[in-house]
Amino acid sequence: xxxxIKLFVLILVIFIIGIFFISLNNSTRYDxxxxxxxxxxxxxxxxxxxxxxxxxxxxxxxNYTLINFWASWCGPCRDEHIFLLKLSKEKNxxxxxxxxxxxxxxxxxxxxxxxxxxxxxxxxELGKQSVNFGIYGIPESILIDKExxxxxxxxxxxxxxxxxxxxxxxxx
Amino acid sequence: xxxxxxNALLFSNxxxxxxxxxxxxxxxxxxxxxxxxxxxxxxxxxxxxxxxxFFNLIAAFIxxxxxxxxxxxxxxxxxxxxxxxxxxxxxxxxxxxxxVIILTIFSFLFLIYNKSHPKNYRxxxxxxxxxxxxxxxxxxxFNSNPFGVILPTPSEGLGLNPIxxxxxxxxxxxxxxxxxxxxxxxxxxAIASLITDYSDKLFAQSIKNWVLISWSFQTxxxxxxxxxxxYELGWGGFWxxxxxxxxxxxxxxxxxxxxxxxxxxxxxxxxxxxVIILCLLTFILSxxxxxLVRSGILNSVHTFAxxxxxGAYILIFLSLMIFASVLLFxxxxxTSNYNLNANSKETFILINNWFMIFYLxxxxxxxxxxxxxxxxxDNKVSVGPPYYNTVIIPVVIFFLFFMAVGxxxxxxxxxxxxxNLLIKILFGAILINFVIIYLSKSYSLISNFIIISSIFxxxxxxxxxxxTIKQRKIDLSRIISHSGFGFLILFIGLNYNFSLExxxxxxxxxxxxxxxxxxxxxxxxxxxxxxxKAVVGEFKIKNLKENLELTLNPEIRIYESPNTITYExxxxxxxxxxxxxxxxxxxxxxxxxxxxxKKPFMLWIWISVIFISLGGFLRLFKNEKNY
Numbered sequence: 026x027x028x029x030i031k032l033f034v035l036i037l038v039i040f041i042i043g044i045f046f047i048s049l050n051n052s053t054r055y056d057x058x059x060x061x062x063x064x065x066x067x068x069x070x071x072x073x074x075x076x077x078x079x080x081x082x083x084x085x086x087x088n089y090t091l092i093n094f095w096a097s098w099c100g101p102c103r104d105e106h107i108f109l110l111k112l113s114k115e116k117n118x119x120x121x122x123x124x125x126x127x128x129x130x131x132x133x134x135x136x137x138x139x140x141x142x143x144x145x146x147x148x149x150e151l152g153k154q155s156v157n158f159g160i161y162g163i164p165e166s167i168l169i170d171k172e173x174x175x176x177x178x179x180x181x182x183x184x185x186x187x188x189x190x191x192x193x194x195x196x197x
Numbered sequence: 198x199x200x201x202x203x204n205a206l207l208f209s210n211x212x213x214x215x216x217x218x219x220x221x222x223x224x225x226x227x228x229x230x231x232x233x234x235x236x237x238x239x240x241x242x243x244x245x246x247x248x249x250x251f252f253n254l255i256a257a258f259i260x261x262x263x264x265x266x267x268x269x270x271x272x273x274x275x276x277x278x279x280x281x282x283x284x285x286x287x288x289x290x291x292x293x294x295x296x297v298i299i300l301t302i303f304s305f306l307f308l309i310y311n312k313s314h315p316k317n318y319r320x321x322x323x324x325x326x327x328x329x330x331x332x333x334x335x336x337x338x339f340n341s342n343p344f345g346v347i348l349p350t351p352s353e354g355l356g357l358n359p360i361x362x363x364x365x366x367x368x369x370x371x372x373x374x375x376x377x378x379x380x381x382x383x384x385x386x387a388i389a390s391l392i393t394d395y396s397d398k399l400f401a402q403s404i405k406n407w408v409l410i411s412w413s414f415q416t417x418x419x420x421x422x423x424x425x426x427x428y429e430l431g432w433g434g435f436w437x438x439x440x441x442x443x444x445x446x447x448x449x450x451x452x453x454x455x456x457x458x459x460x461x462x463x464x465x466x467x468x469x470x471x472v473i474i475l476c477l478l479t480f481i482l483s484x485x486x487x488x489l490v491r492s493g494i495l496n497s498v499h500t501f502a503x504x505x506x507x508g509a510y511i512l513i514f515l516s517l518m519i520f521a522s523v524l525l526f527x528x529x530x531x532t533s534n535y536n537l538n539a540n541s542k543e544t545f546i547l548i549n550n551w552f553m554i555f556y557l558x559x560x561x562x563x564x565x566x567x568x569x570x571x572x573x574x575d576n577k578v579s580v581g582p583p584y585y586n587t588v589i590i591p592v593v594i595f596f597l598f599f600m601a602v603g604x605x606x607x608x609x610x611x612x613x614x615x616x617n618l619l620i621k622i623l624f625g626a627i628l629i630n631f632v633i634i635y636l637s638k639s640y641s642l643i644s645n646f647i648i649i650s651s652i653f654x655x656x657x658x659x660x661x662x663x664x665t666i667k668q669r670k671i672d673l674s675r676i677i678s679h680s681g682f683g684f685l686i687l688f689i690g691l692n693y694n695f696s697l698e699x700x701x702x703x704x705x706x707x708x709x710x711x712x713x714x715x716x717x718x719x720x721x722x723x724x725x726x727x728x729x730k731a732v733v734g735e736f737k738i739k740n741l742k743e744n745l746e747l748t749l750n751p752e753i754r755i756y757e758s759p760n761t762i763t764y765e766x767x768x769x770x771x772x773x774x775x776x777x778x779x780x781x782x783x784x785x786x787x788x789x790x791x792x793x794x795k796k797p798f799m800l801w802i803w804i805s806v807i808f809i810s811l812g813g814f815l816r817l818f819k820n821e822k823n824y
Binding site: 031034035038041042044045046047048049050098126151 | 519
């Protein structure tokens with residue numbers, strides 16, 4: 026009897042610790058990788074300066090759209106800006122900027138200093154709209170096609186590699 | 198600079214830990230009856246250095262030394278002084294340093310306050326405790342170093358999460374840590390007791406004050422966490438069965454069981470191995486809680502960054518601890534025969550322990566069940582308040598009755614001479630319950646039982662007080678804790694039954710009437726503060742029946758570092774009830790979502806918990822006086 030109890034306790038402990046070990050590598054954090062391949066449904070974003078809404082209808086006009094979430098207070102946004110400027114010269118691609126939780130004057134100064142790559146500029150002052158795109162930190166960018174299918178999601182600043190990647194996708 | 202000093206101090210503490218273990222073994226081998234002076238001096242030095250190390254980190258936070266990563270990530274030069282200091286332990290790395298400090302100080306204090314106990318027992322306790330200290334020091338130095346340097350030095354820090362900038366939360370971690378990290382000392386003592394066969398009465402006496410200290414502080418730590426959640430999270434509740442709250446409650450159950458069974462061990466040499474299990478279990482649960490919170494496998498209000506390597510380290514450490522203690526326990530375990538009478542104090546202490554273990558298993562299951570289902574079936578489930586409430590509440594009713602009767606029973610063999618009185622008290626409790634129903638409104642059957650049983654406990658505790666004063670044998674500590682618990686359950690019950698909650702959408706200038714209240718949205722202002730901006734609403738609440746009028750100012754705060762929005766509840770605390778108002782903006786609309794709550798007896802819930810822990814402190818002073 027004593028042996029059975031010992032064995033039972035040991036097995037139980039090993040079982041619990043084993044489960045803990047497995048779940049350590051199972052991240053339970055909210056993950057938006059699953060968004061790739063899905064379609065963007067309804068969106069409605071305020072234009073940065075005009076009192077108009079940018080909706081999914083506007084997105085359908087473009088062959089490809091890169092939706093870029095940025096803010097003047099975000100350091101890495103400055104790093105990726107040079108690639109956004111280069112991408113803005115691509116004919117097949119339109120850039121939609123979403124100014125995230127920012128102050129208007131700071132944002133304008135940012136664009137004045139570094140250049141404005143965006144074909145359309147909208148704002149999300151409270152950061153609530155961006156949640157619908159699965160954004161939890163900026164900069165983040167989403168590449169979508171004419172059918173509004175998400176082709177790629179870039180978390181963090183767009184790098185040289187991402188830049189080339191985007192170029193090769195929109196050439197197709 | 199500060200970073201180098203910090204690292205040097207951490208490193209010297211590792212060397213000190215190793216040398217204490219080395220000299221302890223040397224001390225065990227010689228025939229000297231006393232613990233060598235060298236060990237005392239090293240322990241004192243160890244405690245001193247770790248405290249200096251901690252002050253060093255505080256200094257880095259105060260001077261905003263952003264070359265240190267943990268300062269950069271958790272502080273900001275514009276932050277008020279108070280929160281710069283509390284930011285020191287408001288993060289993963291700094292709080293681990295607090296862990297080690299408590300491990301070290303308790304190690305030293307246990308050494309110097311137990312001089313009457315045998316050398317081997319004390320030295321083994323010291324060795325085990327130092328192994329724990331080393332384990333955490335290595336973890337700090339190589340995985341979670343609070344003194345890590347960032348280059349180039351940033352000009353400004355990222356700021357402390359605004360919801361952590363709260364007085365209750367500033368003192369919450371230190372209190373809680375004295376509680377559950379403090380339990381390490383009786384973990385070590387239990388191992389030492391098994392190794393040296395130092396058991397029963399004397400062993401119980403050597404650890405009982407430490408159990409009381411940790412239990413009392415744990416109680417206060419849980420309280421401050423709960424107060425913080427009530428004020429800061431804006432949900433209007435005080436207990437959410439959040440995994441992290443549960444993690445602090447689990448060791449509390451084990452400690453509470455221990456506080457009671459230790460009495461049986463000291464007075465009747467009863468339950469020795471069970472006491473050992475509880476000593477081991479308390480600290481194991483504390484480390485398990487730390488693992489669950491720090492590894493990020495549970496999502497909760499504690500926003501520690503997710504880093505599997507941390508979790509892996511703590512888990513390996515935890516496994517070693519568990520296996521070592523389980524194997525040692527099985528090796529030493531002997532069945533003992535104790536002639537237990539069903540009607541005796543021993544039985545009632547056992548009953549207390551069964552209840553505690555029942556609560557413990559219930560809460561543990563609810564907390565880790567989602568982890569298990571996800572691994573085993575890939576199914577995400579969430580266990581919430583309904584589970585805990587349905588399982589725990591009915592059981593609490595019986596628990597309260599036993600808690601009222603238990604303390605008055607006698608050791609070995611009891612006779613219920615006071616059955617008549619108990620029945621009278623029960624009738625009194627039922628009567629008071631009906632008065633409450635008559636004065637306000639009726640409530641569910643189970644609430645009736647909760648209120649009757651809690652009043653029963655309070656009345657019998659008061660009767661105890663009266664009796665002991667007459668006999669001049671006052672045991673105030675127990676009476677205060679037990680009646681505090683009775684009041685806690687009573688006020689929670691009343692609060693639950695008489696709360697009023699109303700959700701409305703209002704814009705400036707509008708007013709709305711509901712029940713006896715008129716709520717008016719008077720004004721909205723934008724204000725600038727040192728480290729945030731705030732949209733402040735002005736609301737007037739009129740109680741039409743009581744001719745009462747008050748103004749509440751809930752806020753929406755916009756912090757810049759880090760960029761966060763928080764919703765600050767405006768709370769008017771009163772003796773009988775709290776008024777609680779939160780507002781949040783609605784996108785693209787001039788309307789605001791207003792949540793109004795009337796919460797009776799909130800203040801008394803907090804006070805009851807203070808009384809529960811006060812009982813622990815009183816017993817501690819009484820024990821000290823008797824020595």
